[in-house]
Amino acid sequence: MSKKVGVEASLTDVRDALMEKGYDVVELKSENDASGLDCCIVTGLDSNMMGVHDTVTQGPVIEASGLTAEEICQQVESKLS
Numbered sequence: 285m286s287k288k289v290g291v292e293a294s295l296t297d298v299r300d301a302l303m304e305k306g307y308d309v310v311e312l313k314s315e316n317d318a319s320g321l322d323c324c325i326v327t328g329l330d331s332n333m334m335g336v337h338d339t340v341t342q343g344p345v346i347e348a349s350g351l352t353a354e355e356i357c358q359q360v361e362s363k364l365s
């Protein structure tokens with residue numbers, strides 16, 4: 285079963301890279317979207333803009349600010365393995 289990762293809409297390069305690696309990627313539009321995900325990727329432009337940090341999630345929240353798509357994929361893989 286593939287891991288389910290939530291990605292903010294503006295992070296299209298990250299979404300594409302994770303999909304290529306076989307992750308089930310969903311777009312985060314509100315804090316309710318984070319429920320049930322293995323991991324969430326947020327831009328970090330507005331810290332905790334969507335309230336994801338306060339939402340009960342089973343997985344980590346990764347802030348994408350300053351990271352390449354490949355670096356984010358590496359973080360996701362290390363946190364979910």
